[in-house]
Amino acid sequence: MNGTHLQILRNVFGYSSYRDHQQEIVEGVIKGEDAFVIMPTGGGKSLCYQIPALCRPGVGIVVSPLISLMKDQVDALRSNGVRAAYYNSSLDQKEASRVLAALHNGNLDLLYLAPERLMTDAFLERLNGLEIALFAIDEAHCISQWGHDFRPEYVKLGELRQLFPDVPLIALTATADAHTRSDIIERLSLGEGRQYVAGFDRPNIRYTVLEKRQPFSQLSSFISARPKHEAGIVYALSRKRVEEVAERLRRAGIAAAAYHAGLSDKERSRVHDAFINEEIRVVVGTVAYGMGIDKPNVRFVVHYDLPKNIESFYQESGRAGRDGLPADSLVLFGYGDVAVARSLIENSNNPELVRIETHKLNAMIGFAEALHCRRRILLLYFGEQLEEDCGNCDVCLDPPQRFDATEDAQKALSCVYRVGQRFGAGHIIDVLRGSKSERIKALGHDKLSTYGIGSGKSQEEWGSILHQLVHLGYLYQDISQYSVLRLTAASKPLLLGQERLHLARPRIKMVETKDRRLAAANKIKKEKVSVGTLSADDEVLFQALRELRSQIAREAGVPPYVVFGDVTLVEMAAKRPVTAEDLLSITGVGKSKLGAYGAMFLAEIRKW
Known part of the structure; x- marks a missing residue:
């Protein structure tokens, strides 16, 4: 394609200037340099390889993990006049032959394909006789054992540097901690290439965490409060829950559909197409839905269950607001989710994997339990320091109320002791609130001194107190024994009245301020107009x-x-x-x- 990279930026893609780091990445790759790019979702990663592919002779080969993503990106490129195609299993024989003919005749600027297709002996042999502008490895975290979406097929991509030593290679991802970065660089032999970290902050996204209480009611209230044209994604951990939530949303009058790996390819394609074509408003999916969704106007992402790590959360929540306009990320946080996640991790026979995943889960719990700016915690995980509170998360916009919980904590700890440290949180709460259940009577727990002493508080309030006591180390939740609660050594001074304890009141409902959108809009660069303005x-x-x-x-x-x-x-x-x-x-x-x-x-x- 004719023109300098700046002319292509303006005339083909319609942008008057580059964002942070984009220009130096583009210029380096045009010169033939390798690059490793970490740039937030919606930060413009695609242009970093698309423009060099249009400037350099030959075809740009783009490795992409999902068929739906390839189609979306190729559609967008073609609408801009770029000669782009994808080569994957969705093509029939006639279409596949047409793509290969265009490749060999020099009629393609960019070709998208999966690593499994690229790294076959037959396809590599085919490329040997062609002029290649560059290799771009999108979603590069998939190559790392530390990456949250590790795919063994990606590992073979490390051979590209040896097979095509003179072709520039650019690897891109929206999220990678220090371990993942070093792993990607080693596996792809990018040690000589430049690293570009454009920052992880997504100031247009408002982060909110609610304690999970009647989660469907919380979800439906959140969605119903938004303008009806706004689309979003809801993530749940199991296929069963995905289908259940999608069905309940439909019954509530919200156009929703389920997406998970257990559905047929045809049904998954139907749901994805309906979503990007704005025929349905909400996709409820497992993490099988989403890597690299090329829909820029997703306005909200809800995690119905706790994400298993910060990287997954960042990547999934980052699918909201890719266009830079105000968007919301909501997490429903329950300690039952934590217990499930820990038990799944500890079922592994790989001690190193258990160590890695436990570390990552603990970081996610820390984010969810935060009592100060969530964005600071999120960015710090990726090694980025925020100089001041963000002003666009629930903690900043509606700081949690604190109260002297010393007496309540003593009641809870004493109750755990009185029942013999052999029961979980639900049973402790029933005793404290004076439940008249047959189980309580059969165990004789209605005769305990702690029976009914907490009747003035709701189940949600006691649940929050017990959760915080676990988090602060006064109680230990033994997930190997059905989440039984046990006292720790730290509980003794509190029980004896030798120290006082202040806890946060539970946040169960999302507080909507009149200026919610304006708060997000004001965090966006001043020169960018937004819906909120x-x-x-x-x-x-x-x-x-x-x-x-x-x-x-x-x-x-x-x-x-x-x-x-x-x-x-x-x-x-x-x-x-x-x-x-x-x-x-x-x-x-x-x-x-x-x-x-x-x-x-x-x-x-x-x-x-």
Whole structure:
């Protein structure tokens, strides 16, 4: 493709300038340098290899983990006038032959394929006779044993450096801690390449954690409070729960569908396509759904169950707000989830893996139990320091209330002791609240001095107190014995009244402030217009432009965001361009899209 990389950035992709680190990465790869790029989801990783592939002679080979992701990215590239294709098992023989013919005839700028397909002897032999612009390894954390989505097939990619020593190789991921980074560099032989860390902060995402109490009610309240056009993803740990939650959402009038590995390929494709085409509002999935979802306007991600580690949480929550507009991440945190996660980890016969996964789970629990800025904790895990509190997480916007819990803690600890340290939290709470259940009577626990002494507090309140006592080390939860609670040595001074204890009141409901969206919008770079800053008039025009976009997308058979992203429509609504030249100055409008859609959008804007 003709032009400098800056001309391609403007004319093909519709951007007037690069984001942090993008330009130096692009220029280095164009020169033939290797690169390892860590850039947050929505930070513009794709441009770091797409533009060099268009500038260098030959075809760019992109390793991508999922068929659906390949299709989404190729659709978006083609809409920008780029000669792109994917080569995978979704193609019939005729289509596959057409792609291979285009590859051999030099008619492709970018080819996407899975590592399993690329690393076959037959395909590597095919590449030997071709001019290759670069190799791009997307979702590179998959290559690392430390990475949260480790895939053995990725390991063979380490052979590329030896097989094609003169072709630049760029590896990219949205998340990698120190262990994962060093593992990726070693496995891909990238020791000589430059490392670029663009930062992990996603200031447009508001992080919220609620104690899990009647989780479906919490979820449905959260979704129902949002504008009806906003789409989101809900993650749950089991296939059964995924299907149950999806069905209950549908019964509640929310367009939702389940996605997990137990469904047929056809059904998974149907759900994915319906989601990106805005035919359904919510996908409820296991982690099988999501790696690299190329839908920029996901406005919320909910973890119905606790993620198993910070990397998974960061990657999954990062699927919200990839366009940079305000978005929400909600985690429902229950200690039952912690017990399940720990038992799964400890079932492994690999001591090193147990050590790694326990470390990662503990970090996730620390994030969920935080009583100060969550973003600081999240970024610190990846080695990034935030100078001040973020102002856009639940702890910053609605700091937890603290109270003197000394007497309540003594009641709880004493009750654990009185029942012989042989029961879990649920039973302790029943005794404290004076339950009249047959089990309590049969055990004689209605005769204990602690029976009923906590009747003034709800089950949720006592649950929160017990959870915090576990976290602070006053109680030990023995997950090998059905989560039995036992006293620790630290509990003795508290029981004897030698120290006082302050705890946080449980956060069960999401507190919505009038300025929730504005708080997120204000964290976005000042020059970027966002939904939160549109006037009422502009908001009406924005919705009209969304309708036009949907109509064009349906007729063209592509997802709406392939036409234009929400960021582009927001900027159109705010700036109201009236000429083709004006429209070309809007973010995301390149020459190809100007020619294809410009007249229709200008006509709609002129109505206003």
